[in-house]
Amino acid sequence: MGSNPLPRIFRIFMVIAMTFSPVLASKALWQLRVRKRPFVLSHGINARCNLQCKFCEYWKEEGDEMSTEEVFSLLDEARSFGIMIYNAWTAEPLMRKDLPEILRHAHDIGMITSLITNGKLLKKRIHDLSDLDYLSISVDGIKTFKEIRGIDFDDVLDGIKEAKHEGHSILMNCVISRKNQDELTELVYLARDLGVSISFEPIHEFSGIGDDVWDELGIRDMAAYKRAVDQIIELKRDKFPIINSLTYLRMVKELKPTFRCHASDIVLHVTADGRIENCRVKKVHLGDVGDGIANVWKSSEATRKRVANECEGCLFFGYVENSLLYDFKPEVMAHYEWM
Numbered sequence: 587m588g589s590n591p592l593p594r595i596f597r598i599f600m601v602i603a604m605t606f607s608p609v610l611a612s613k614a615l616w617q618l619r620v621r622k623r624p625f626v627l628s629h630g631i632n633a634r635c636n637l638q639c640k641f642c643e644y645w646k647e648e649g650d651e652m653s654t655e656e657v658f659s660l661l662d663e664a665r666s667f668g669i670m671i672y673n674a675w676t677a678e679p680l681m682r683k684d685l686p687e688i689l690r691h692a693h694d695i696g697m698i699t700s701l702i703t704n705g706k707l708l709k710k711r712i713h714d715l716s717d718l719d720y721l722s723i724s725v726d727g728i729k730t731f732k733e734i735r736g737i738d739f740d741d742v743l744d745g746i747k748e749a750k751h752e753g754h755s756i757l758m759n760c761v762i763s764r765k766n767q768d769e770l771t772e773l774v775y776l777a778r779d780l781g782v783s784i785s786f787e788p789i790h791e792f793s794g795i796g797d798d799v800w801d802e803l804g805i806r807d808m809a810a811y812k813r814a815v816d817q818i819i820e821l822k823r824d825k826f827p828i829i830n831s832l833t834y835l836r837m838v839k840e841l842k843p844t845f846r847c848h849a850s851d852i853v854l855h856v857t858a859d860g861r862i863e864n865c866r867v868k869k870v871h872l873g874d875v876g877d878g879i880a881n882v883w884k885s886s887e888a889t890r891k892r893v894a895n896e897c898e899g900c901l902f903f904g905y906v907e908n909s910l911l912y913d914f915k916p917e918v919m920a921h922y923e924w925m
Contacts, residue, residue: 610670610698617668618912623883624854626671626908627664627697628866631657631688633858635677636706637736640799641763643792644677650859652875654684658691660856660875665695667879669854675702676858680711689717702759706737708745712752720924721749725758725784727766728773734765734803746780756782757829757924759903762838763789763803767814774821774828783827785924786818787903788838790867805841815839822921831918834906843899848909850890854879862886864893867900 617625635645652660661672672692679685680703692699700720708723715721723746725731731739749756758777762770770786777784791800805811819835822828830838837844855863856875862882864870870893873882900906910918 613668613670617670618852621668622851623668624852625669626673626853627661627669628673628675628853628855629657629660630676630855630857631674631679631685632682633677634681635704636681637678637704639704639735641734641761641789641792641795641803643794648677651682652858652860654687656860656875657684657688660860661688661692661695661697663875663879664854665697667883670696670698671700672697673700673702678704678707680707685711686714686717689715693717704735704737705742705745708742709748712745712748712754715749715752715754719755720757721754722757722759723749724761725773726761726763727769728776730765730769734763746782750781756780758782758784760784760786761789762786762805762811762814764805764807765803767805767811770814771817771821774818774826777827783829783924785829785903786815786835786838788841788901790900790902808841812839829923830903831907831910831915831920831922833910833915833917834903834922837906838901841901843901843906845899845906845909846913847894847897847899847905848912849905850894852908852912853904854883864890865905866902868893868897 614625617623632651633647633649638645664672674685674688679701682688689699698719699717700722701715701718702722702724705723705725723742725742726734728739746756746758758773760766760770760773774784788805789803791804815835815838818828819832819839822830822832822835849865853865855865857863860875862872862874864872870889872886872889907918907922911922
C-alpha cells in the first residue's frame with residue numbers, strides 16, 4: 587500500500603500558511619490542487635495605451651473592449667469558479683474611466699485586487715484606487731527611464747509618492763535590459779528609501795518586434811549582465827525589499843528558465859475583447875468569455891498541457907515564482923514575498 591499523503595499535504599499547507607494568510611493559503615491549495623482550477627484572473631482590461639514603448643507589443647493591438655457590465659459579469663463568473671485574485675493590466679488600465687467601479691465590484695464579491703500600470707496617470711487617478719489591494723508600477727531605470735519609456739521619471743516618481751501617501755502596497759517592477767543594467771542597485775536603494783518593494787525580470791525578446799530594438803535593448807554583454815544580477819542577489823541576501831526568490835534570481839542570471847511552467851494552471855488569461863488565452867507569451871486562443879469560463883477550462887485542458895510541455899520557457903517573474911510555489915519549492919516559499 588502507498589503512504590498516506592495527508593501528512594505531506596498538511597506540512598505543505600503549514601509552509602504556505604506561514605508565507606501567506608492561513609485563509610488565503612487554504613483557499614489557494616483547495617482551488618489549485620483539489621479542484622484543479624485557476625486562482626488568478628489576469629485581465630487585459632483595455633486595449634489602449636498612453637505610451638508607445640518600442641519593446642512592447644500590446645499598444646499596437648488596439649481593438650474592442652468589454653463594457654463595464656460585461657466585465658462585471660466576467661468577475662462574477664470568475665468568483666463563482668473559485669478565483670480569488672483579480673489582476674488588471676495592459677495596455678494601460680488607468681485609461682479606463684470605469685476602473686473604480688470595476689475594482690469596487692471585484693472587492694464587493696470578495697476578490698483581492700491588483701493592478702499593473704506604467705505610472706503616467708498614477709498621480710492624477712490615485713483617488714480612484716481606493717478598492718485596490720496591490721499596486722505594481724513599471725520602473726525600468728532612473729537616468730535611462732525617459733529613453734526607455736518616453737516620459738520623465740519624476741512624473742512617475744511623484745505618482746509613486748502620492749500612492750505611498752495614500753497607503754497603497756506598492757511594487758516597482760524593473761525589466762532588465764541592456765540600457766538599464768547598470769542602474770539596478772540604484773533602483774533597489776530607491777525602493778528602500780521610498781518604503782516600497784521591487785522586483786526584477788529580464789527583458790523578453792518577443793518575435794514580433796524588430797531586431798533593431800533588440801540590438802539596442804537586448805541583453806548581449808553577458809559578463810556585465812551577470813555582475814549586475816549578482817549585485818541584486820547580494821542585496822536580496824542583505825534583506826533589501828526585493829520580492830524575488832533566490833531560486834528565480836539565479837535563473838535570471840543565467841537566462842535559463844529551468845522550471846516546470848504551471849502558468850496556465852494558476853492563471854486565467856482574458857484579453858480586453860473577452861478572448862481566453864493560454865498565457866501572455868504563447869497567446870493560444872482557448873475560447874471566449876461568452877462560452878463560459880467553466881466550459882473553456884474543461885475543454886482546453888489538453889491544449890493547455892500540450893502548449894506548456896512544448897514551450898521553451900520564459901522568465902516573467904509572476905509565471906516562474908508562482909510555478910515554483912505550485913511545486914512547493916521551499917526556498918521560494920520562504921523568500922518570494924509579493925502577495
